[in-house]
Amino acid sequence: MQKVETEALLKIKDIRKSFGSNEVLKGINLELNEGEVVALIGGNGAGKSTLMKIIMGIYQQDAGDLFIHGVKTDLSKSSLALANGIYLVPQEPMLFPNMTVEENIAMGFNENKIEMHKKIVDMIAHLGWDLKLDRRANTLSIAEQQLVEILKGLLRESRILIFDEPTSSLSFNEAESLFELIEDLKKKNIGIFYITHRLSEVFEIATHVAIMRDGIVSLSGAVSEFDKSHLVKALLPPGSELKTAGESTAVDYSKAKPMLELKDFSGYGFSGLNFEVYPGEILGVAGVVGAGRTEFATTIFGMDKVKGGKVLLDGEDITGMGTRKVLDKGINYVPEDRFLNGIFKIRETGWNISSAQLRNMSKIFLNKKAEKELADKYINDFRIKVTSQDQLMGSLSGGNQQKAVIARALSTNPKVVILDEPTRGIDAGARGDVYSIIGKLKQQGVAVLLISSDLEEIVELSDRAISMYQGRINHTFPKEKIDLDNLTAASFGVYEEGE
Amino acid sequence: MNVVKKLFKAREISSFLCLLAMFLLVGLVNPSFLKPQNIMLCFNGSIVYILIAVGMAFVILTGEIDCSIGAQLGLAAAVCATFLKNEAPWGVAILLALLVGLVCGTINGFGVTVLHIPSIIMTLGTNGIYRGLIYVYTQGKWVENLPAGFKGLAQTNIFGNLCWFFVMDLVIMLLVFLYLRKTRHGKRFAAVGDNEMGADLIGIPVARTKMLAFIICGAFSALGAVLYVSRVGFVTAISGNGYEMKAIAACVIGGISLSGGVGTVAGATIGGIIMASISRLLVFLKISSDYDNTITGILLIAIVVIDSLAQRRSVEKARRERLAARVTETEGGADHE
Amino acid sequence: GCGSKETSGGSDSSASAASGDEKLIVFVPKVTGNSFFESANDGAQEFAKKVGKFTINYDGSATAAVADQVTIINNAITQGADGIAVSSVDATGLDEVLKKAQDAGLSVVTWDSDVTADARQIMVSQGSPEILGEFLVQLSEDALKASGKDPAKDDIKYCWHYSQATVTDQNSWHDAAEKVIAEKYPNWENVAPDNYYSEQDAEKAISVGESVLTAHDDINLIICNDSTALPGQAQAAQNLGKTVKDVAITGFATPNAMKDYCTAGIVNNWGLWDTGLQGSIACYMAYYLADGNKVTIGDKIDIPEIGEVEIVNNSEITGNDSDNVDGSGVVFLPERAEFTADNMNDYDF
Amino acid sequence: MNNFGKTMKSKLLSWEMLLVVVLVLEIIIFGQINPRFLRINVLMGSINDFISICVISLFVTFVMITGGIDIQAGSIIGLTSITVGMLWQDKGLNIWVAAIFAIVVGLLCGLLSGFFVAYTGVQPMVVTLGGSFLYSGLALAVVNMSSSEAYEGIGGFPESFMKLSSGNVAGIPNQLIIFIALIIISYILLHKTKYGRYVFLCGVNPSASEYSGIRVKPIIMSTYGLSGMSASIAGLILTSYLGSAKSDLGATYTLPIITAVVLGGTSNTGGKGGVIGTAIAAVVIGILKFGLNMSGMPSQYLDIPVGILLIVVLTFRMTSSNPAVVAKFKKLTGKK
Numbered sequence A: 001m002q003k004v005e006t007e008a009l010l011k012i013k014d015i016r017k018s019f020g021s022n023e024v025l026k027g028i029n030l031e032l033n034e035g036e037v038v039a040l041i042g043g044n045g046a047g048k049s050t051l052m053k054i055i056m057g058i059y060q061q062d063a064g065d066l067f068i069h070g071v072k073t074d075l076s077k078s079s080l081a082l083a084n085g086i087y088l089v090p091q092e093p094m095l096f097p098n099m100t101v102e103e104n105i106a107m108g109f110n111e112n113k114i115e116m117h118k119k120i121v122d123m124i125a126h127l128g129w130d131l132k133l134d135r136r137a138n139t140l141s142i143a144e145q146q147l148v149e150i151l152k153g154l155l156r157e158s159r160i161l162i163f164d165e166p167t168s169s170l171s172f173n174e175a176e177s178l179f180e181l182i183e184d185l186k187k188k189n190i191g192i193f194y195i196t197h198r199l200s201e202v203f204e205i206a207t208h209v210a211i212m213r214d215g216i217v218s219l220s221g222a223v224s225e226f227d228k229s230h231l232v233k234a235l236l237p238p239g240s241e242l243k244t245a246g247e248s249t250a251v252d253y254s255k256a257k258p259m260l261e262l263k264d265f266s267g268y269g270f271s272g273l274n275f276e277v278y279p280g281e282i283l284g285v286a287g288v289v290g291a292g293r294t295e296f297a298t299t300i301f302g303m304d305k306v307k308g309g310k311v312l313l314d315g316e317d318i319t320g321m322g323t324r325k326v327l328d329k330g331i332n333y334v335p336e337d338r339f340l341n342g343i344f345k346i347r348e349t350g351w352n353i354s355s356a357q358l359r360n361m362s363k364i365f366l367n368k369k370a371e372k373e374l375a376d377k378y379i380n381d382f383r384i385k386v387t388s389q390d391q392l393m394g395s396l397s398g399g400n401q402q403k404a405v406i407a408r409a410l411s412t413n414p415k416v417v418i419l420d421e422p423t424r425g426i427d428a429g430a431r432g433d434v435y436s437i438i439g440k441l442k443q444q445g446v447a448v449l450l451i452s453s454d455l456e457e458i459v460e461l462s463d464r465a466i467s468m469y470q471g472r473i474n475h476t477f478p479k480e481k482i483d484l485d486n487l488t489a490a491s492f493g494v495y496e497e498g499e
Numbered sequence B: 001m002n003v004v005k006k007l008f009k010a011r012e013i014s015s016f017l018c019l020l021a022m023f024l025l026v027g028l029v030n031p032s033f034l035k036p037q038n039i040m041l042c043f044n045g046s047i048v049y050i051l052i053a054v055g056m057a058f059v060i061l062t063g064e065i066d067c068s069i070g071a072q073l074g075l076a077a078a079v080c081a082t083f084l085k086n087e088a089p090w091g092v093a094i095l096l097a098l099l100v101g102l103v104c105g106t107i108n109g110f111g112v113t114v115l116h117i118p119s120i121i122m123t124l125g126t127n128g129i130y131r132g133l134i135y136v137y138t139q140g141k142w143v144e145n146l147p148a149g150f151k152g153l154a155q156t157n158i159f160g161n162l163c164w165f166f167v168m169d170l171v172i173m174l175l176v177f178l179y180l181r182k183t184r185h186g187k188r189f190a191a192v193g194d195n196e197m198g199a200d201l202i203g204i205p206v207a208r209t210k211m212l213a214f215i216i217c218g219a220f221s222a223l224g225a226v227l228y229v230s231r232v233g234f235v236t237a238i239s240g241n242g243y244e245m246k247a248i249a250a251c252v253i254g255g256i257s258l259s260g261g262v263g264t265v266a267g268a269t270i271g272g273i274i275m276a277s278i279s280r281l282l283v284f285l286k287i288s289s290d291y292d293n294t295i296t297g298i299l300l301i302a303i304v305v306i307d308s309l310a311q312r313r314s315v316e317k318a319r320r321e322r323l324a325a326r327v328t329e330t331e332g333g334a335d336h337e
Numbered sequence C: 001g002c003g004s005k006e007t008s009g010g011s012d013s014s015a016s017a018a019s020g021d022e023k024l025i026v027f028v029p030k031v032t033g034n035s036f037f038e039s040a041n042d043g044a045q046e047f048a049k050k051v052g053k054f055t056i057n058y059d060g061s062a063t064a065a066v067a068d069q070v071t072i073i074n075n076a077i078t079q080g081a082d083g084i085a086v087s088s089v090d091a092t093g094l095d096e097v098l099k100k101a102q103d104a105g106l107s108v109v110t111w112d113s114d115v116t117a118d119a120r121q122i123m124v125s126q127g128s129p130e131i132l133g134e135f136l137v138q139l140s141e142d143a144l145k146a147s148g149k150d151p152a153k154d155d156i157k158y159c160w161h162y163s164q165a166t167v168t169d170q171n172s173w174h175d176a177a178e179k180v181i182a183e184k185y186p187n188w189e190n191v192a193p194d195n196y197y198s199e200q201d202a203e204k205a206i207s208v209g210e211s212v213l214t215a216h217d218d219i220n221l222i223i224c225n226d227s228t229a230l231p232g233q234a235q236a237a238q239n240l241g242k243t244v245k246d247v248a249i250t251g252f253a254t255p256n257a258m259k260d261y262c263t264a265g266i267v268n269n270w271g272l273w274d275t276g277l278q279g280s281i282a283c284y285m286a287y288y289l290a291d292g293n294k295v296t297i298g299d300k301i302d303i304p305e306i307g308e309v310e311i312v313n314n315s316e317i318t319g320n321d322s323d324n325v326d327g328s329g330v331v332f333l334p335e336r337a338e339f340t341a342d343n344m345n346d347y348d349f
Numbered sequence D: 001m002n003n004f005g006k007t008m009k010s011k012l013l014s015w016e017m018l019l020v021v022v023l024v025l026e027i028i029i030f031g032q033i034n035p036r037f038l039r040i041n042v043l044m045g046s047i048n049d050f051i052s053i054c055v056i057s058l059f060v061t062f063v064m065i066t067g068g069i070d071i072q073a074g075s076i077i078g079l080t081s082i083t084v085g086m087l088w089q090d091k092g093l094n095i096w097v098a099a100i101f102a103i104v105v106g107l108l109c110g111l112l113s114g115f116f117v118a119y120t121g122v123q124p125m126v127v128t129l130g131g132s133f134l135y136s137g138l139a140l141a142v143v144n145m146s147s148s149e150a151y152e153g154i155g156g157f158p159e160s161f162m163k164l165s166s167g168n169v170a171g172i173p174n175q176l177i178i179f180i181a182l183i184i185i186s187y188i189l190l191h192k193t194k195y196g197r198y199v200f201l202c203g204v205n206p207s208a209s210e211y212s213g214i215r216v217k218p219i220i221m222s223t224y225g226l227s228g229m230s231a232s233i234a235g236l237i238l239t240s241y242l243g244s245a246k247s248d249l250g251a252t253y254t255l256p257i258i259t260a261v262v263l264g265g266t267s268n269t270g271g272k273g274g275v276i277g278t279a280i281a282a283v284v285i286g287i288l289k290f291g292l293n294m295s296g297m298p299s300q301y302l303d304i305p306v307g308i309l310l311i312v313v314l315t316f317r318m319t320s321s322n323p324a325v326v327a328k329f330k331k332l333t334g335k336k
């Protein structure tokens, strides 16, 4: 193929795509040039992933064409896309669960084994990531899976590389090393699409930005032309405002009785935890991936064995109770891995929301009326975007799925809610919604445990924060001490008191 | 050291140990079981099962299932035997049998990959159809009095009493093993079964791979049919009835996961030998034949349950160890181990 | 081969039954795809063609299930057949449906394997269990002699190998034969009183056969009263290099299934009755009754092409006088054949 | 777009409607071939021959909604049958007491397999395959406990027990009444109770169910118990119908049961389905076999048309729910 320098590396022309009656892409036009990083942003369900999947040949467009260097190219199969030097790092990791990390990466490469091994080891060393090559993919946490997916993409010598929310569950320094690598790639004249919901990343690495809304590219141009507020405004539906948690009312700890209290709590992946959460308080839990936050949360929730210590809920010892009991006692948990532990993909949204509260609403027979009311209430309160509560969960956008999962957790009227990465992969609008949900909980006197790798989130919402490092709590921060620098330092175990 | 450890972790090893344990246990009760001659008979008796289990392994690896191989085997055997009986050259009879297997496999593959019918349903349906075709083809009659020379093939032994078909099976299995484990093309089968979308993403042609798995499975059942004809010497309309379940059981006992992506044909081979030997074990155990099924059932459940529990334990143990390793001993004494 | 004619004959027949010319007899085997029943069908179909007054619809279960047989008979009733000739899988399981068939005006004949006496009109029997049990013992004696043993004096170790514990006829012959052996040959020892079963799976028959020969390497006699087990057992002996001289293998199977083994010197003798004849008589009796004829005990009926048969009392096979009910009787087959190298080529089934 | 949920529902409805249409077509066509087929007592009587499949498939639907499969129900039929015969004849129990006992046996068998499936994570297909061997073997063991021989079967049951299958109420055969009653019970259980909802949720995502505080393992285990129990009910009906208790009854029913469940619209990967579809599908298959047989097709060939029906119907179903195909089809028809 002759290279015509004047033509764009990839030109997307008038791409249209519908799923059933749902018209997702209504004529997308976009260009990607060599050495550019085009940040693609837009609300959940805007069609970003869909567009990328079309480029990758996973979905086929209903209409429109793709041009590589000005030549109309058929990319209707992933093998064609790969042959044209395109690679997609998917939003949801798609590893082979029964293969090792190394096999996962090597699969689909043509190099011989030894060369490949060397390349992988070099790349990991270059990035400074902590990833064991002989672990099987089904033992990796979601974050680790994402690292592997990114590695697969980086190793592939593609002309066009697509990252679909690569950092959604990565911690700060892993993301940083990724950004450095992307800078290298830029210099190598590779064209990159970068999808994200974190606007700060746009300014950090992108050269261009494109905003998708209502099935079209509503705004695009060089990053230098925009600032953050500009983008936020373009992202939100006209006339709406970004919500925040609102002013938090200070909690008076001197008199309050803690709602949840951990005493020397130990289990697999964490040890010797001591802290308490008060009614109406949001306790942020900072840490890097692998710090043991999810583990302690799921252990409280009765999913794993307790090795020692005590959990007290409102003064009552609930150590080692099963999930069902813990739920009844008044704790609920929003899991980190939405797909694995959160949603019932092929069933109605209403069923999803009611699933935890079902047994309190009905004895033997279903109380469909109460169920419907419950689902409607949360769909309205949380502004979950559905056609009706019968819409299948799998057809909702990520943010809306997340809201439904939170709704399910709150439907049991818990005294303590543990939110594990509640805003992972959801857009700015939905994030605002989730924040206001958290704010409301606080007002109702619910004790909230907020686990998040997005430290800005902790800074914004928490009344108090703890940080975990290698399975232990290494610091506790009162409201006034919570800032990005402190939390980051503490997460990496380098925080010095009085800094 | 590491290699040894790895070897012991391999799932086939646990199946092999199970086979060994079974044989030794029966040998304890009745030492004549362990006579080399009898062991070889056990191997000879598994020549058909090994082939169908290996064929089935392809399909199961891709995450699908083929419930029609019993009927495929019967149909191919009936065709092969009929031509042999009518004094067609052996090669023609064998090729026709293979052709039947390929066609049957292609139909299954077509239904699963093109028509998108779930494989269990598609093959349950074709199982009925193929079985019915045997009746149509043979009019329900036995195909018997085949050329003695062809029957003699299965009685040609090498290494003492070991049938050369068994050795052939092992060679085929080994080649398939290497193909599936070492070649880029062969690795596709497990990849497709492990994660279809992921395989698609890196350019593996999912539908074509599945199609191929069904066709290979058909070919293996046809090859099994040829051996069946040679070994048994006559074909009835119910030949191969129920073999699909035995092949599935053989695969599972051999450590192949029905959800796809896990296991090797070496495991399937061991499973095939176990499944073929059960009825023999019972004779030597001097247990009333009335309990054949009871014991087969108990054995099957016991093997898979123990294996599954052991697997789970080791996975869980590894997880806990890894999690525990994350926790640093910062403050002494705070840990509760 | 010639089979395709038969099926088309079968499906045509429903039309002709409706027109009332010919009687339609539904001929039900215990299981389809078994050489025993297939050759009975062959004989019967050929006979029907020669005689001409009735057509035969051959319809059976592929898996020897009672419920399937019930379904087939129900269908025969609703389909408007005139008579049924059935080899029952179950000793009593067909009683209800066969009574229903009689009420609906169908003639009901059993053959090979019987039901309760008052549920059918005529049983065409190859012999009572006692007769067949004795026949098996006689076959065993001959086979032992051929392997150089004296059945009366030598210590004989033997066992049984047949299809399964739940089939009626094979088990009843086994029981009868065991009684004869116990009386006549105290010097015989059954090394596996629980028997060996191979469930009509030819491969399993070989596996079990090989194991029996290995586990009991001093065994003298294996009785296989099942047409799949016998060739399988013979094949097993061949695989192990055993011949007539080493072990006596005998039982029931069609001549065609065993000729090779006999030629190879693995089996000396085995037996069966003329199944084609049995099928023919059964169908003729069904036709005869369906044609409005009545039979009583002692009647002699002349069957074209075959000859005269006599209706005898049910007690002849059940040994129980209370089974002698009105309008119900037994026809015995004239003979049972013992096959050896000398006569086996006279038969082709 | 607005009616996304509703169209899904109507799709399901129309699936069941389609089965009804197939059923009506069958009746019309077979009626043409052989007018006797249309006699009401013939049609109603024909259900006797496939009632067991109907009854069991209703509850195997539960199992398949949890993402499992049950291929052992056939052997539980035989075990139940011989158990009831043995208890009644040898232990002198009242026949109905024996029947209840036999149902409990079926329940326990199902629960045992269910236990292995739910608590050890072994694939259901393998466990129930083992179960099918085990229970058919146990049936023989029960025979050995009784005074009768395995091959003889136990007969001579009291009139009241025989009425179970031969009697009728207002002209409707008892078996049909039992079937309808079980349809209603299973429908309510699956679609109207909390338990039924849990069955669905466990099938869609067991892990998410755990996080919702649902005890997944007992739920999954219980569905096998239910199907075992339904198999024993079928065993009782069959014993009554044949008037004879035997250990190998029902051995051939496995495939037809699965076929009925799937044809009825239950997904074999779990989470979707319903008992009404199953019930109609079971009747569709039963009538198809009955009608073909009545039209002169020998039994050993019947699996061919049933297999073809299964594939044709599923092809229709899969392609019509596949958006790509639908779009292509629309394009084609649109252009013309």
Ligand SMILES: Nc1ncnc2c1ncn2[C@@H]1O[C@H](COP(=O)(O)OP(=O)(O)OP(=O)(O)O)[C@@H](O)[C@H]1O
Pocket: A019, A022, A024, A042, A043, A044, A045, A046, A047, A048, A049, A050, A051, A091, A394, A395, A396, A397, A398, A399, A425, A426, A427
């Ligand atoms: N396979 C599918 N079938 C039906 N609808 C789909 C499918 N994939 C995506 N959709 C729908 O298409 C729309 C766009 O989805 P897409 O995943 O492209 O959004 P996105 O912009 O990537 O959102 P997010 O930021 O949440 O990842 C959504 O409404 C979604 O429900």
Ligand SMILES: Nc1ncnc2c1ncn2[C@@H]1O[C@H](COP(=O)(O)OP(=O)(O)OP(=O)(O)O)[C@@H](O)[C@H]1O
Pocket: A138, A139, A140, A141, A142, A143, A144, A269, A287, A288, A289, A290, A291, A292, A293, A294, A295, A336, A337, A451, A453, B319
């Ligand atoms: N072997 C495993 N099998 C199944 N799930 C696992 C396994 N190992 C880890 N996980 C799951 O991965 C998830 C999180 O692992 P991760 O590495 O992110 O640790 P973490 O302690 O949750 O880190 P963080 O502090 O970011 O929450 C948890 O849900 C954990 O249960």
Ligand SMILES: [Mg+2]
Pocket: A048, A049, A050, A091, A164
């Ligand atoms: Mg996306």
Ligand SMILES: [Mg+2]
Pocket: A290, A293, A294, A295, A336, A420
């Ligand atoms: Mg976590």
